[in-house]
Amino acid sequence: MAAEIISGKLISEEIRGNIAEEVQVLASKGFRPGLAVVLIGEDPASHVYVRNKEKACHDLGFYSEVHRLPETASQEEVLTLVNKLNSQDSIHGILVQLPLPKHIDEKAVLNAIAVEKDVDGFHPINVGNLVIGDDSLLPCTPAGVIKLIKRTGIEMSGKHAVVIGRSNIVGKPVSLLLQRENATVTMCHSKTANMAEIARMADILVVAIGRAKMIDASYVKPGAVVIDVGMNRLDNGKLAGDVDYDSAREVAGYITPVPGGVGPMTITMLMKNTLLASKRLNGLV
Numbered sequence: 001m002a003a004e005i006i007s008g009k010l011i012s013e014e015i016r017g018n019i020a021e022e023v024q025v026l027a028s029k030g031f032r033p034g035l036a037v038v039l040i041g042e043d044p045a046s047h048v049y050v051r052n053k054e055k056a057c058h059d060l061g062f063y064s065e066v067h068r069l070p071e072t073a074s075q076e077e078v079l080t081l082v083n084k085l086n087s088q089d090s091i092h093g094i095l096v097q098l099p100l101p102k103h104i105d106e107k108a109v110l111n112a113i114a115v116e117k118d119v120d121g122f123h124p125i126n127v128g129n130l131v132i133g134d135d136s137l138l139p140c141t142p143a144g145v146i147k148l149i150k151r152t153g154i155e156m157s158g159k160h161a162v163v164i165g166r167s168n169i170v171g172k173p174v175s176l177l178l179q180r181e182n183a184t185v186t187m188c189h190s191k192t193a194n195m196a197e198i199a200r201m202a203d204i205l206v207v208a209i210g211r212a213k214m215i216d217a218s219y220v221k222p223g224a225v226v227i228d229v230g231m232n233r234l235d236n237g238k239l240a241g242d243v244d245y246d247s248a249r250e251v252a253g254y255i256t257p258v259p260g261g262v263g264p265m266t267i268t269m270l271m272k273n274t275l276l277a278s279k280r281l282n283g284l285v
């Protein structure tokens with residue numbers, strides 16, 4: 001029997017509905033969560049992502065600012081802008097769209113964002129809090145992955161989760177969040193031997209490698225939950241995940257599609273983080 005589809009689109013809409021309601025309540029008290037996005041250069045994909053974030057802010061009633069800087073912007077200019085946003089009361093979340101032009105030091109820019117406004121969860125202090133299990137703003141895509149698994153109703157505690165990919169923005173934080181849920185986690189990467197064999201032991205398989213359709217049914221344990229984080233543009237212009245959806249869904253119990261799976265959850269978690277940051281900064285939680 002083909003796997004049940006986990007619709008990130010529908011789950012996302014539901015969560016956004018709850019966020020919009022909360023924003024309305026805050027608005028009636030004269031207060032609006034605010035997100036600032038900094039976009040440097042002309043990367044077409046980044047422009048699309050930023051437009052989507054702008055739209056989400058608009059739809060949910062957030063205040064938003066997008067600062068578009070030219071490719072030639074200096075590091076000093078970017079840091080000056082981040083510092084200004086750090087001290088601006090109407091802004092509760094700051095997101096610097098990655099990747100940055102090569103002449104800008106990404107670490108220096110991310111470290112300059114005030115920890116309490118770091119709604120991407122990439123500041124080393126937020127990363128450190130995630131590692132030691134303290135309260136922090138969680139990185140958006142990994143937090144979205146955990147929400148999607150929870151919505152299957154499958155208990156993560158005691159299950160074997162395999163994460164393929166160990167990037168700082170997806171694989172590593174996902175593995176930490178799965179451990180928080182008491183799953184037993186195995187990490188795979190480009191040097192892993194016998195990866196299909198390891199993946200086939202997973203009750204929960206999370207894939208974030210950036211290789212279109214690489215993970216087919218031979219990597220999937222019958223009945224497993226398969227979460228596909230990959231977003232790859234094919235030559236025909238279509239989007240594809242890292243999982244070979246048609247093949248894997250014949251074996252999996254639950255599976256996310258691409259598009260319409262993890263993607264919409266990432267922006268939704270960003271909005272959730274911004275709402276949370278705004279309430280914290282105003283002493284409302």
Ligand code: NAP
Pocket residue numbers: 141164165166167168169170171188189190191208209210211229230231232242262263266
């Ligand atoms: P990344 O930084 O390039 O990391 C890729 C990881 O996959 C690395 O750890 C790499 O291993 C591993 N890997 C690469 N090829 C492999 C192979 N053949 N077998 C096993 N492991 C392999 O990528 P990322 O930023 O984590 O992104 C991964 C995918 O998720 C991309 O398609 C990206 O577009 C997508 N993504 C989607 C969202 C969303 O909102 N839906 C958000 C972020 C990323 P090594 O460490 O050994 O090199």
